[in-house]
Amino acid sequence: MNQEGLSYLAIRQTQATGLNQLTQIALESPKGPIEPENQEQRSYMLAAVGQSMKEKMVRGIRTREISVKDPSPEITRKWEQAFLDTYNEWIDTLIDEHRHKRASCIGLSSMAAYFPTELLMNSYYVIVDDIPRPQTKALAGFGQLFAHPDLDGISYKDTFFIRRKALHNLSNHFHELVHICQWKALGDMGFLKRYIGEVQACGYRNAPMEKMAYDLQARYCKGEAIPNVQEVVVKALAESETASP
Numbered sequence: 001m002n003q004e005g006l007s008y009l010a011i012r013q014t015q016a017t018g019l020n021q022l023t024q025i026a027l028e029s030p031k032g033p034i035e036p037e038n039q040e041q042r043s044y045m046l047a048a049v050g051q052s053m054k055e056k057m058v059r060g061i062r063t064r065e066i067s068v069k070d071p072s073p074e075i076t077r078k079w080e081q082a083f084l085d086t087y088n089e090w091i092d093t094l095i096d097e098h099r100h101k102r103a104s105c106i107g108l109s110s111m112a113a114y115f116p117t118e119l120l121m122n123s124y125y126v127i128v129d130d131i132p133r134p135q136t137k138a139l140a141g142f143g144q145l146f147a148h149p150d151l152d153g154i155s156y157k158d159t160f161f162i163r164r165k166a167l168h169n170l171s172n173h174f175h176e177l178v179h180i181c182q183w184k185a186l187g188d189m190g191f192l193k194r195y196i197g198e199v200q201a202c203g204y205r206n207a208p209m210e211k212m213a214y215d216l217q218a219r220y221c222k223g224e225a226i227p228n229v230q231e232v233v234v235k236a237l238a239e240s241e242t243a244s245p
Contacts, residue, residue: 091156124159155179178213181233
């Protein structure tokens with residue numbers, strides 16, 4: 001599952017008098033079990049593992065109860081990485097399952113005035129009836145990332161999924177291509193860590209990378225000329241990184 005060799009991990013919240021506890025269904029990494037030690041870690045893992053991942057990844061499990069303690073930076077890092085690895089694997093599987101349905105964005109001829117040809121040639125979209133999300137009941141633990149009810153599209157790496165009903169609204173394609181520019185600029189893990197952190201801290205609509213996409217989409221809808229959106233995105237990401245404390 002990750003470089004620590006974690007075979008499978010899911011957790012179920014239980015209640016105990018005066019103490020939050022977790023039932024851990026997990027197994028060992030070579031360095032020992034990775035335990036959730038604070039609310040943030042618990043949220044990551046509650047959100048990370050859906051039923052399909054359980055069926056696919058379970059390996060020799062055992063169950064025991066553990067307490068939620070003060071966070072350890074090393075444990076936090078391991079749990080964050082375990083979450084990101086699980087989510088990244090789910091995305092790769094999703095893209096592979098839809099690869100035969102993907103259409104190249106080079107066919108979106110009106111986008112050529114805004115995005116480089118190479119980016120359009122190597123970016124794709126898939127028409128869906130419902131936006132694909134990890135199948136987990138723990139959306140509350142994952143903040144608002146997948147909870148936004150009006151989502152018409154979502155971008156995963158070089159591919160965005162767009163609802164059939166929103167297909168002919170080209171501004172939706174523009175918005176998702178902005179996110180693909182972000183994915184390419186930050187890399188897979190860089191994008192996931194930053195985007196998820198922003199949504200958890202600010203909420204979906206006010207997350208800086210989401211706000212960037214909406215602001216550029218608004219400029220597109222006004223007919224404003226933006227000759228190279230990819231350059232604008234790369235510059236804005238670099239500036240925001242420099243400005244971060």
